[in-house]
Structure formats: C-alpha cells, structure tokens
Amino acid sequence: MNPPLIEIKNLSAGINGKQILKGISLTVRPGEVHAIMGPNGSGKSTLGYVLAGRKGYDVTGGSVTYDGKDLIELSPENRAREGLFLAFQYPVEIPGVNNTYFLRAAYNEQRKHRKLEEVDAVDFLAIVRQKMKLLELPEAMLKRAVNEGFSGGEKKRNEIFQMAVLDPKLAVLDETDSGLDIDALRIVAEGVNKLKRPDNAAIVITHYQRLLNYIVPDFVHVLWNGQIIKSGGKELALELEEKGYDWLIGKNSK
Amino acid sequence: MTTTKSKPAADLGAHLAACESFAASTAGHEWLRTLRRNGVTHFTELGFPTTKLEDWIYCNVAPITKLAFKPAASADASVTAKQLSPFAFPDWTGSRLVFVNGHFSPALSSLPAPQKGVTVTNLAAALASGDALLQSHLAHHASVDGSGFSALNTAFIADGAFIALTPNAVAAEPIHLLFVSAPGDAANTAQPRNLIVAGTNSSAKVVEHYVSLGGAAHFTNAVTEIVVGEGANIEHAKFQEENLEAFHIATVQATLARDSRFLSHSISTGARLARHNINLVMTGQGVDCVMNGLYAVGGKQLVDHHTVADHAQPHCGSHEFYHGILSGSSRGVFNGKIFVRKDAQKTDAKQTSRNLLLTDTATVNSKPQLEILADDVKCTHGATVGQLNDEALFYCRTRGIAEVNARRLLTHAFASEIVNRITVEPVREHLEQVLWARLEELIEKK
Ligand SMILES: Nc1ncnc2c1ncn2[C@@H]1O[C@H](COP(=O)(O)OP(=O)(O)OP(=O)(O)O)[C@@H](O)[C@H]1O
Ligand SMILES: [Mg+2]
Numbered sequence: 001m002n003p004p005l006i007e008i009k010n011l012s013a014g015i016n017g018k019q020i021l022k023g024i025s026l027t028v029r030p031g032e033v034h035a036i037m038g039p040n041g042s043g044k045s046t047l048g049y050v051l052a053g054r055k056g057y058d059v060t061g062g063s064v065t066y067d068g069k070d071l072i073e074l075s076p077e078n079r080a081r082e083g084l085f086l087a088f089q090y091p092v093e094i095p096g097v098n099n100t101y102f103l104r105a106a107y108n109e110q111r112k113h114r115k116l117e118e119v120d121a122v123d124f125l126a127i128v129r130q131k132m133k134l135l136e137l138p139e140a141m142l143k144r145a146v147n148e149g150f151s152g153g154e155k156k157r158n159e160i161f162q163m164a165v166l167d168p169k170l171a172v173l174d175e176t177d178s179g180l181d182i183d184a185l186r187i188v189a190e191g192v193n194k195l196k197r198p199d200n201a202a203i204v205i206t207h208y209q210r211l212l213n214y215i216v217p218d219f220v221h222v223l224w225n226g227q228i229i230k231s232g233g234k235e236l237a238l239e240l241e242e243k244g245y246d247w248l249i250g251k252n253s254k
Numbered sequence: 255m256t257t258t259k260s261k262p263a264a265d266l267g268a269h270l271a272a273c274e275s276f277a278a279s280t281a282g283h284e285w286l287r288t289l290r291r292n293g294v295t296h297f298t299e300l301g302f303p304t305t306k307l308e309d310w311i312y313c314n315v316a317p318i319t320k321l322a323f324k325p326a327a328s329a330d331a332s333v334t335a336k337q338l339s340p341f342a343f344p345d346w347t348g349s350r351l352v353f354v355n356g357h358f359s360p361a362l363s364s365l366p367a368p369q370k371g372v373t374v375t376n377l378a379a380a381l382a383s384g385d386a387l388l389q390s391h392l393a394h395h396a397s398v399d400g401s402g403f404s405a406l407n408t409a410f411i412a413d414g415a416f417i418a419l420t421p422n423a424v425a426a427e428p429i430h431l432l433f434v435s436a437p438g439d440a441a442n443t444a445q446p447r448n449l450i451v452a453g454t455n456s457s458a459k460v461v462e463h464y465v466s467l468g469g470a471a472h473f474t475n476a477v478t479e480i481v482v483g484e485g486a487n488i489e490h491a492k493f494q495e496e497n498l499e500a501f502h503i504a505t506v507q508a509t510l511a512r513d514s515r516f517l518s519h520s521i522s523t524g525a526r527l528a529r530h531n532i533n534l535v536m537t538g539q540g541v542d543c544v545m546n547g548l549y550a551v552g553g554k555q556l557v558d559h560h561t562v563a564d565h566a567q568p569h570c571g572s573h574e575f576y577h578g579i580l581s582g583s584s585r586g587v588f589n590g591k592i593f594v595r596k597d598a599q600k601t602d603a604k605q606t607s608r609n610l611l612l613t614d615t616a617t618v619n620s621k622p623q624l625e626i627l628a629d630d631v632k633c634t635h636g637a638t639v640g641q642l643n644d645e646a647l648f649y650c651r652t653r654g655i656a657e658v659n660a661r662r663l664l665t666h667a668f669a670s671e672i673v674n675r676i677t678v679e680p681v682r683e684h685l686e687q688v689l690w691a692r693l694e695e696l697i698e699k700k
Pocket of ligand 2: 044045046089174
C-alpha cells in the first residue's frame, strides 16, 4: 500500500479554548477520495481549518503527519506551498484585489518555495485560460476582485478554479456543493474528477449524497460531536441519505 | 450653514501687513479690489481658526500661524521642466498647467489644443482679458466668512486655473493642474484660486495636483470653486503629495445644478498638516454626486477631511467613500456632514468611512454628522477603524501567500478600492506608483 499522504492521529482541537474536535483519526493515501459527512456543528469545517492552520484553532492533542512532515508545525502558507489546499465553505471576499493578480501571486509564491521559476503575466494567463475551460468559467471572472459580489455558486466555482491552478496534493473541499445548482454541481464535480491523479487525494466535506454520485469516494466518514463515529465505503453515504444520522447518533450517545 | 466666529488667537500683524502691501501693489478691476478688500476684512475678523471651534477641534493650525508668511508674487523662474518629471502622469496626452508657488508658469505648461467652447487658462490671464464669468462666479460659491483661510485666500486672489465650458462643450482631454512649491526660501506661501465653470450639458475631467520640490516647510492655501451647470458632468480629482513639512489647507466648493453629475476624489499622502474641505451643494433636482477619498499617512502627519453633502433639493443622490491608512503616530480626521433640507424629499445619501491603523499609536476621529429635515429620505452611514481583516489574511495565506505579502496585498487593495474609481487611467497609474511606494514606507517604518 502507498505510504499515507496525511495521517491524522487522535487529533483534538479547540477554538479559543472551546473543545471542538475530540480525538479524530484519519489516514488518506495518494489516489484516494474520502468523504466526511455529519450534521451541522459536528466539527467538519473546524477540521478543515485546523488542517489549514487557522489562528485561534489550537491543537490540544494528537498529531498530523502530512507528506512525512509535522503539519502542525508549519505556517498556513507553508502548508499551502507543500500542496495542501482548503476550498472554503464560505470563501472570503477581497475587494480591490484582482482575481488573476491574486492567483498569480499565490502561484508564484508556491513555485518559489518549490525552487521553480516564477511565471510572468502572459504565461500565467495561458495556464489560467486552460483551467477556466475545465470549469466552464466566464472570462470576466478573471478581471473581477476576488470573490467580491460573486454569487454563492460563483464563489464555490472560483475555489475549485483556484485549486485547478494551484494543483495541490491534498485538497480539502468544505461543502463545495452547497449553493450550486445541478448543472454547476456537475461541472465542478467533473472538474474535480479531471484533476484527480494517482498521486493526489481529496477530503470532501458534504451534507449530500448527490455530490458523491459524481465524485465517488473510496471512504465515507461520519463526524459527530467532534468524533468520527462511523466509517465505511461509498454505500454508507446512501444509507445516511436514506436514514439520516439519528440511528448512528442514538447508538453512539449510549 | 452656520459659521462660528472666534477671537483671532494668533498675532495677525505680519499677515495683515502682507495683505495691505499686496492690495496696494496689485491692480485690478474695482469689483476684484472690493472682493480682496472683503477677504481682508473677514480675515481680520476671523483670524486663524483655533481648536475651540467645532470644525477645527482636531486640527491645530498654530504651527501655520508661526511660520513666516511669505506669499509669492510671481512664479519662481528657476524651476525646470526636468524637476517636474516625477509628477508627470505616464503616457499623458492631456494638457498641463503648471503653477509655481501659486502663479502660472507658461514656460512649464502645455495648454490644450484650442477647442471651441472650452477655455483652459490661468486666472490672471482671464482677469486681464476681462472674462465676464469671473465677476459673476469668483467668490460667489466659497464663502469668505467660512474660515480665516478662505478669507485670506480671497484677499490674495491673483492667479490659479480658470476653466470654462460653454453649453454642450466636452473637453477633449483631461486637464492636469500641477501646483508646485519651489525650493529656496524667497517665498513659502502659495494661494492659488481656481475656478471651473461648466455650462449646461458640458463635461470635463480635471486633476488638481499639489507637490513640493524642496524639503522645507511651506504653506499652500488653496480655494477651488466649481460650478456645474444643468446636466453637466465633471470629474475632479485632487491629489496632494507635498513634502512632510508642508502645511496644506484647501477648499473645494462645488455648486451642482439640476441633473448634473459630479465625481470628486481627494487623495492625500503628503504634508505635515493637510486640511481638505470639500463642500458640495446640490441646488437642483436629480443631481448625482460621489465623494471618493483616500489618505495614507505616517510619522506625525495630520490629515483632516471635512466634507459636506448639502441636499438642498429633492431627488439627489450623494455617495461618499473615504478610506484612511495610518501608520506611525499619525492622526486622521474625517467629518462628513450630510444636510437634507426640508424640501429635499427622496434624498439618497450614503457615507462610509473606513480606516486601517497599522500601528497602535496612530489615531482616527471619524464622525458622520447628519442633519435631516425631510422625512422621505434614505441616509446611511458607517465608520470603521481597525486592523486588516483576519479572515482575508488567512485566506491569502492558505493560498501560499506569505503573511507579510498578504498584509501588503490587503493594504494596497484597501487603497485601490478608492483609486479604482478614478476614470483617468494615467492618473490612476501615477497614483498606484506613488501609493505603492508610500505604503511600503508606512508598512516598513511603522
Ligand atoms: N469561532 C468560534 N468560536 C466558538 N465556537 C465555534 C466557533 N466557530 C465554530 N464554533 C463551534 O464549533 C462547532 C463546530 O463548528 P463547525 O463549523 O466545524 O461545524 P460544521 O460541521 O462545519 O457545521 P456545518 O455543517 O453547519 O458547516 C459548532 O458547535 C460551532 O458552534
Ligand atoms: Mg462547516
């Protein structure tokens, strides 16, 4: 078996002192897609933020080894440069920063970190155009400020567009499907699938089985109250769709 | 508008003597001499404002009263075109009128190609040729009794820019007015007086740009009156990048007639003390105006914007956006008045003032002042003072952008939101360059 890309062991974490994650273990290997499902407030986004290194989200126990390194020791930017990508549940608007400019700044900082030559505006535009086609994005989006005034669906598509350009090893997609209509969902999911390779992996956070019809997971985990209370194959998602979470939670709270 | 009179606090002897000798030595029509005399009278009465006056609480002008008062009598001829190259806008095809210490320099200027219905000249020349618009507009809009500074400027009316558009005239190119303070200590005070009169349905873009060539203290006391006729469309950008010892006091007074459009920008990075009064009076219905402003200061700089949107008539819209970036122990003041007069129903007035403090020692006083006498109006205002948005910083970092670069990017973006509203691209480009350099200084030296 491949060595793990990320190995989360018994991870506990809190937000400003309040305990949210209570001992999570999860191993993701290259080539795999893991889905994380769970009711509102169960800690899914918190897990994403902890992995990305958000300030105020403190690890209180356990470990995270990413690509052989202690992830918790790295700054958010170094995690990104090492190939970790978080697609936000609520992407942040940055008025005054041009989308293309922003993405090129990010792209070049990542290249620099990997000792690769930086890319000029003209070459970058070529890269960007190609990725835009993949996601069927309108060219006008490049000229706008990052996420400013974007609709919910446009923001989510922009996240995946960024992911396509930055080409991460491990992508954590936090409810990328919410806010997308069925056509946009299909386009985004197909985009994600096209980016899939044997040497990268994805953790897909979602509430809906619908997304998993397109992005077929190898594993499905149920997060509840800061813990993974059930793991299984893709059929688990179907079971959840049918029965909801109560049967699991009831069993677990005993 | 109410004006509060004060006892002159400082000794005005030197200033008054200068007024007298100016009046005695300067020719002019009777109406003009009366105007100046009026300025002297009001200045004598008002003197310089003190911090006891509500409008000047945060703006202590005592250092100006202590500066030797040496108004220039003419343009300093030693200034060369080469010295002005840092202040040229890239790929500029428009005209440029240069004023040295407040006086027009034909040698350094390039006037626009003659265009029917468009007059672009200097005030002294227009006065000499007896343009009738001067008598009917000069000092009819900016009140001489508003503050001692405009009275003082009026006492010294001699030169500045004069732009006039006949009905339906559209100025082919934007107009750059460059006000230069010359090095050397022969003169240290410039008091330009500008007048823009835009006829019905005319349109023009004007940039008023203030710079210093030397590093010594000097004093700019400027007044610009703008008369925007019915349906006319005027964009006025003011950019103040004087040296860090300079004192800059200026009023922009615009009278906006029915259905006119007025876009005002004030970008202020320079001067030890800068006070900008921007007063827009909507005298007809259907006016749409924007006040857009940015200040970026550090060290011990003080920058004070006092703006007025006076809705005297119904169905007008005013939209105001001010951003401040403050470093060191600099101080920023924003006071935005919105008057909605009794009959000004359906007014739509919006005001936002946002300030970014790069240090703990920088301060801002931001105050909206709403006086609403009509009942069917929409008025909103909001002010924020704080640091960069943590969420946005984190977002940048998750994409691989180093924290310091993310801070740069967001600070610059905060400035760009304002700069991007300027429609003249070369001006925007110049500002981007100057601001980028200034922001680097502010971020590094904080
Ligand atoms: N800044 C915060 N301070 C304190 N508690 C917080 C903060 N942010 C989130 N929480 C709490 O942490 C818990 C987990 O929230 P999280 O956003 O991770 O849930 P989620 O599983 O992503 O939910 P959803 O499905 O609604 O997106 C919730 O109880 C939430 O109220
Ligand atoms: Mg969430």
